Amino acid sequence: xxxxxxxxxxxxxxxxxxxxxxxxxxxxxxxxxxxxxxxxxxxxxxxxxxxxxxxxxxxxxxxxxxxxxxxxxxxxxxxxxxxxxxxxxxxxxxxxxxxxxxxxxxxxxxxxxxxxxxxxxxxxxxxxxxxxxxxxxxxxxxxxxxxxxxxxxxxxxxxxxxxxxxxxxxxxxxxxxxxxxxxxxxxxxxxxxxxxxxxxxxxxxxxxxxxxxxxxxxxxxxxxxxxxxxxxxxxxxxxxxxxxxxxxxxxxxxx
Numbered sequence: 055x056x057x058x059x060x061x062x063x064x065x066x067x068x069x070x071x072x073x074x075x076x077x078x079x080x081x082x083x084x085x086x087x088x089x090x091x092x093x094x095x096x097x098x099x100x101x102x103x104x105x106x107x108x109x110x111x112x113x114x115x116x117x118x119x120x121x122x123x124x125x126x127x128x129x130x131x132x133x134x135x136x137x138x139x140x141x142x143x144x145x146x147x148x149x150x151x152x153x154x155x156x157x158x159x160x161x162x163x164x165x166x167x168x169x170x171x172x173x174x175x176x177x178x179x180x181x182x183x184x185x186x187x188x189x190x191x192x193x194x195x196x197x198x199x200x201x202x203x204x205x206x207x208x209x210x211x212x213x214x215x216x217x218x219x220x221x222x223x224x225x226x227x228x229x230x231x232x233x234x235x236x237x238x239x240x241x242x243x244x245x246x247x248x249x250x251x252x253x254x255x256x257x258x259x260x261x262x263x264x265x266x267x268x269x270x271x272x273x274x275x276x277x278x279x280x281x282x283x284x285x286x287x288x289x290x291x292x293x294x295x296x297x298x299x300x301x302x303x304x305x306x307x308x309x
Contacts, residue, residue: 081218083237086118090140090285093243094118094129095235100216101129103148104235104243105285108140109195112147126152131213133222134158134203135245136229137165138174139195141285146199155204157211159224159231169200174228174260180252181259207233225274227267228258234274242279247271248295250287256298264306271299 083095088107092115095102101124107114119126129152134142137158145166149156158166165171173196176182187193213220218237225234228246235243247270248256261267274282275292283289 081238084118084122085283086114088114088144090246091283091287092141093283094122095218095220095237096122096124096128097217099128100218102213102216102218102220103129103132103152103154105135105141105245106132106145106148107143109143109198112144115144115148116151128152129154131216132156133233133235134162134166135234135243135247135285136232137162137171138229138246139171139198141245142166142171143195143198146201149201156201157205157207157222158203159233160206160208161231162229163203163206163231166198166201166203169198171196171198172229174262176259177261177264178257178259181261185260223273223277225270227263227265227270228261230262232270234270236277236279239278240280242274242277242282244274244282244284246285247274248282248284248290248298250282250284250290250294254294254297255301256282256284256287256290256295257302264302268299268302268306271295275299 080097083093086092088111090108092107093104132148132154134156173188176185207222211222213222221236222233223236225232225244225247232245232247234245234247246258247267249258250256258267275296280292281289282295
């Protein structure tokens with residue numbers, strides 16, 4: 055019961071597993087419900103996984119591969135947007151199954167190496183309530199199986215060497231080493247830099263630094279991203295992000 059209440063408080067909802075959207079004849083992506091939204095982007099020869107989901111969701115990843123009729127070694131890279139437990143809990147298992155290389159920001163690497171991920175602070179009423187609940191009932195989901203990253207980044211990374219039109223860009227704020235993945239210059243897989251779970255506002259319910267979040271939103275908008283797929287909730291547009299940005303710039307400048 056405690057875990058169910060926590061799930062509601064954090065509003066961890068995801069887009070259905072089945073959704074596929076083609077960008078070209080050879081490129082596609084799939085959204086996987088793994089306690090948070092994970093994504094597979096691929097072509098005929100290469101698959102890339104973005105985030106590895108929450109505890110006990112490894113079977114969802116294997117099911118997605120089966121539906122795609124792809125073998126595990128088709129996944130060549132695993133990009134981790136940040137290391138909160140609901141994005142990395144199955145990482146070691148997926149790494150072992152696929153042999154894929156893990157790409158992560160250098161400021162996040164120590165968490166997956168140690169097997170202990172930190173809990174973010176609440177940034178609104180829902181987030182603060184959820185964090186209080188976790189602390190009060192001593193619910194500890196922060197432990198994961200340790201795993202070594204293969205590629206540590208500190209700046210943008212052009213991923214065109216994979217045969218896919220991808221770029222990784224740092225978008226700190228939710229955590230120090232948060233990153234986003236840009237596909238075909240217009241679609242952003244933004245991790246928890248934004249939450250699309252309640253109302254029109256996409257402000258994260260948890261995070262580390264409000265000003266860094268606002269700066270990261272500006273980066274994504276300036277890059278020309280039109281469609282955003284967050285780690286929690288459904289996709290949203292640049293118009294929605296811009297309106298949320300305007301709201302929170304005013305709010306935080308007045309504090």
